Amino acid sequence: MAAKITSAVALLVAASLFLGAHAYHSVSLNYFAPSVRPVFSLRAGQRGRVGPRMVASPKPDLSAWFAPGQKYGPQNPGQPAPTQLPYDNNKLDKNKVEAIKVSGDHLKSPLQQEMADLESIDISDEAVVILKHHGSYQQQNRDLQKSDKKGYADSYQFMLRLKNPCGKVDAKTYQCIDDLSEKYGQKDLRATTRMAFQIHGIRKKDLKTVIASIANAGGSTLGGCGDINRNVMTPPAPVSDPAYQNAFQTANYIAELFKPSSPSFAELWLDGEKAAEVEYWKKDLVQGSTGTNHIPPGTGIITGDELEPLYGRTYLPRKFKVAVTVPGDNSIDAYTHDVCLVVIMDESGKNLKGYNIMVGGGMGRTHNKETTFARTADHLGYIAKEDLTECMKSILAAQRDHGNREIRANARLKYLVHTLGVDNFRKLVESYFGKKIQPWVPLPEWQMVDWLGWHPQGDGKWFLGVNVEQGRIKNEGSFKLKTALRKIVDTYGCDIRLTPHQNIEICGIEEKEKAKIDAILKEHGVKSIQEIDDMTRKGIACPAFPLCGLAQSEAERVMPQYINRINNLMEKMGLPGESFVMRMTGCPNGCARPYMAEMAFVGMGGDSYQIWLGGSPNQDGRTAWRWKDRVKNEDVEGTIEPLLYMWKSQRNGQAERFGDFIHRLGQEAVDKYVESYESGTAFKNVVVEKPPLKKVFGNSFRLLRLFMLFQA
Numbered sequence: 279m280a281a282k283i284t285s286a287v288a289l290l291v292a293a294s295l296f297l298g299a300h301a302y303h304s305v306s307l308n309y310f311a312p313s314v315r316p317v318f319s320l321r322a323g324q325r326g327r328v329g330p331r332m333v334a335s336p337k338p339d340l341s342a343w344f345a346p347g348q349k350y351g352p353q354n355p356g357q358p359a360p361t362q363l364p365y366d367n368n369k370l371d372k373n374k375v376e377a378i379k380v381s382g383d384h385l386k387s388p389l390q391q392e393m394a395d396l397e398s399i400d401i402s403d404e405a406v407v408i409l410k411h412h413g414s415y416q417q418q419n420r421d422l423q424k425s426d427k428k429g430y431a432d433s434y435q436f437m438l439r440l441k442n443p444c445g446k447v448d449a450k451t452y453q454c455i456d457d458l459s460e461k462y463g464q465k466d467l468r469a470t471t472r473m474a475f476q477i478h479g480i481r482k483k484d485l486k487t488v489i490a491s492i493a494n495a496g497g498s499t500l501g502g503c504g505d506i507n508r509n510v511m512t513p514p515a516p517v518s519d520p521a522y523q524n525a526f527q528t529a530n531y532i533a534e535l536f537k538p539s540s541p542s543f544a545e546l547w548l549d550g551e552k553a554a555e556v557e558y559w560k561k562d563l564v565q566g567s568t569g570t571n572h573i574p575p576g577t578g579i580i581t582g583d584e585l586e587p588l589y590g591r592t593y594l595p596r597k598f599k600v601a602v603t604v605p606g607d608n609s610i611d612a613y614t615h616d617v618c619l620v621v622i623m624d625e626s627g628k629n630l631k632g633y634n635i636m637v638g639g640g641m642g643r644t645h646n647k648e649t650t651f652a653r654t655a656d657h658l659g660y661i662a663k664e665d666l667t668e669c670m671k672s673i674l675a676a677q678r679d680h681g682n683r684e685i686r687a688n689a690r691l692k693y694l695v696h697t698l699g700v701d702n703f704r705k706l707v708e709s710y711f712g713k714k715i716q717p718w719v720p721l722p723e724w725q726m727v728d729w730l731g732w733h734p735q736g737d738g739k740w741f742l743g744v745n746v747e748q749g750r751i752k753n754e755g756s757f758k759l760k761t762a763l764r765k766i767v768d769t770y771g772c773d774i775r776l777t778p779h780q781n782i783e784i785c786g787i788e789e790k791e792k793a794k795i796d797a798i799l800k801e802h803g804v805k806s807i808q809e810i811d812d813m814t815r816k817g818i819a820c821p822a823f824p825l826c827g828l829a830q831s832e833a834e835r836v837m838p839q840y841i842n843r844i845n846n847l848m849e850k851m852g853l854p855g856e857s858f859v860m861r862m863t864g865c866p867n868g869c870a871r872p873y874m875a876e877m878a879f880v881g882m883g884g885d886s887y888q889i890w891l892g893g894s895p896n897q898d899g900r901t902a903w904r905w906k907d908r909v910k911n912e913d914v915e916g917t918i919e920p921l922l923y924m925w926k927s928q929r930n931g932q933a934e935r936f937g938d939f940i941h942r943l944g945q946e947a948v949d950k951y952v953e954s955y956e957s958g959t960a961f962k963n964v965v966v967e968k969p970p971l972k973k974v975f976g977n978s979f980r981l982l983r984l985f986m987l988f989q990a
Contacts, residue, residue, distance in 0.1 A: 373686050378407045379505070379592045384540035384585045385411045393546065396483045399434045411506055411593070412543060413499025414438045414485065417478070421824040436480045437825065438488060439502035443533040444512045444526050445473030445776035447497070448558045449767050452774050454495035456764050458488050466760065469749035471818060471870055472599070473776040474502060474509045478825055489547040496555035500543045505594045507536035507674075511601040513609045514743075514777040515729045516785045518736030521604040524621045524630045529602045530559045532670060536598070540585050577710050579668075579675045588671065595681035595689035598674065599640075608724035610778050611897045613654040614639045614871050616691040617673055622660065622719050632662040634719050637673065637703065638695030641868025644687060645882060652873035652901050653692040656700035658707070659715035672710035680706065724898040726859075728779055728815065731807040732792065740792060741775070741785040744799065745810050748819045748834040749780030755803075762802035766795060780818050812857030813841045818871070822864025822881065829864035831881025837862050840879065840914065847915050852964040853926055858936035859895060862887075873901045876937030877918070885911035891921070891948070892940040902937075903945055920955035921948070 389408040392401045406416050415437045422433035459467050464479030480488055510529040544550055581590035601615045612618045620634040639655030661669045682688045695703045730743035753760045775783040822833035848856050858876040865881050872878035874897045879887040886908040893902035909917050929939045
């Protein structure tokens with residue numbers, strides 16, 4: 279199996295892209311076909327510059343595609359249409375971040391100078407912009423801000439986010455970050471919704487030590503944050519099925535393809551030296567053949583910048599998020615990414631044919647600013663496997679050159695796709711790509727699968743999905759998940775995978791060790807999946823207070839209370855055991871993907887929230903809609919009581935999910951019912967029955983059967 283996958287997916291080696299200050303080699307960056315053009319070439323022995331001097335090629339003219347008077351922003355009925363016309367990327371005076379990147383010397387200044395000052399506890403706003411690209415945010419603990427002088431000083435700290443494609447963290451790297459979190463952090467780890475680990479609470483004086491330690495253990499933080507490609511997601515299940523294996527290989531390749539090539543990371547954190555270990559995900563990349571230096575073909579993909587031929591010195595207008603999945607498996611929220619690839623296999627189900635591509639998804643928005651909005655991705659089309667490299671580079675180049683650099687709030691790829699429309703965006707990509715993108719290949723129905731519990735990997739081993747409430751891996755009282763995980767990793771050498779729902783998977787477990795793993799978790803107070811209610815299992819929340827500077831309200835710390843309150847409310851109403859996808863964020867930026875949920879709470883300040891309704895249970899291509907603003911914490915039950923009773927009494931059988939029901943009725947019907955609802959009606963003549971045993975997020979094996987039927 280491995281040999282077949284390797285031959286189908288001939289991937290880039292570690293030396294194919296710039297590894298900080300590593301030794302360079304002349305390589306041909308071939309992927310899937312010998313004729314594919316590389317991003318750039320590296321000459322052996324060079325330090326600090328890449329290949330021959332690159333000459334920028336002409337950029338496609340976009341102006342003809344902007345229709346006179348074209349509106350910019352959402353076009354949903356009932357929403358005011360913004361009047362702003364397309365932006366001018368030659369007028370960047372409103373966007374100071376672009377100026378900082380221009381003067382930043384390829385992600386170096388003023389960060390390098392300020393990190394050398396170990397007497398200060400913080401860095402400037404300008405240095406923070408650069409630091410993000412290296413995988414870190416400066417934060418202030420808002421619980422300590424108003425305390426005494428020492429508490430105020432202690433409030434300044436740094437969050438570090440790892441880059442781990444596919445959510446995979448090998449045993450050695452996990453042991454490293456677990457140790458670092460104990461010695462230099464706040465003694466916990468945070469799993470994110472992009473399948474990466476965060477370490478919170480690092481002091482400025484320790485940041486270099488922590489980053490260097492991770493790099494030398496085979497991990498990385500470069501690209502964890504910033505205006506570059508972020509962590510590349512896949513389904514978290516480490517199964518041996520060829521489609522999944524191709525998804526993992528593709529994600530690893532894209533992570534390396536879009537990695538910044540500037541030497542700044544090594545210069546800042548490794549003193550210009552080579553890391554002791556190559557990143558663990560590169561060990562699966564197949565060595566490329568030696569080739570000659572390549573001159574760009576003139577389509578505009580290459581910028582001409584010597585250190586960053588693909589990104590250029592200003593990198594991208596905003597973050598760039600990529601995911602890869604297989605038909606049917608929507609564990610990754612496929613429609614929420616800038617780019618999502620769906621692997622398409624041949625009739626045998628064993629060999630990769632190509633990819634469906636979605637573009638233009640994204641969750642971030644701003645309260646009371648209708649020019650910002652959540653958006654689901656469009657279907658761009660299909661490409662053959664040998665076209666992956668150039669097509670992905672073309673999409674990135676289109677966003678690099680034509681994304682909105684004037685107004686940062688509108689800089690994500692989703693706004694470019696929305697402004698042009700997907701057909702014109704396709705033409706733009708094709709102008710870089712040099713060939714036509716083919717029609718979308720029909721897919722089976724999407725299923726939301728959380729991959730929790732025990733599952734066979736297909737190679738004789740098992741993996742165990744463990745629920746992690748709001749992604750916080752910690753020891754608290756009798757609950758000692760952090761200790762349990764470390765014991766398992768140390769004893770059995772298991773790799774860890776993070777999931778898009780902030781959970782973890784313990785991988786590579788022998789059949790004979792399953793009971794021992796269960797016993798360790800139970801001994802440390804970790805509930806089995808059978809003990810966890812559906813609402814908890816489906817819910818996710820962002821960290822919010824006290825560390826996120828953008829938080830307007832609580833999220834992670836109050837989400838368990840909200841779940842318990844809603845569970846209790848439904849039980850009193852005669853809906854025991856019912857559930858829906860509920861998400862919570864402390865601000866409108868959408869880190870927990872709230873606008874895809876069946877019900878979401880979005881912080882508006884203090885203890886008040888926006889409520890969003892009507893997302894799909896399977897997150898299969900529609901957003902929720904904003905229902906109410908500034909709902910106070912104490913009013914939550916009274917506010918949603920009529921919604922739940924309406925669902926109970928009017929749904930099309932018990933199989934109709936809450937989000938589908940709300941979507942079917944629409945906002946006008948919902949509002950009319952709520953206005954006429956008499957408080958307490960839901961509790962009259964209620965017969966409370968024992969909830970039925972239910973399966974959550976669909977069945978993993980049913981999903982795989984659907985997938986195989988699709989391939990056949």
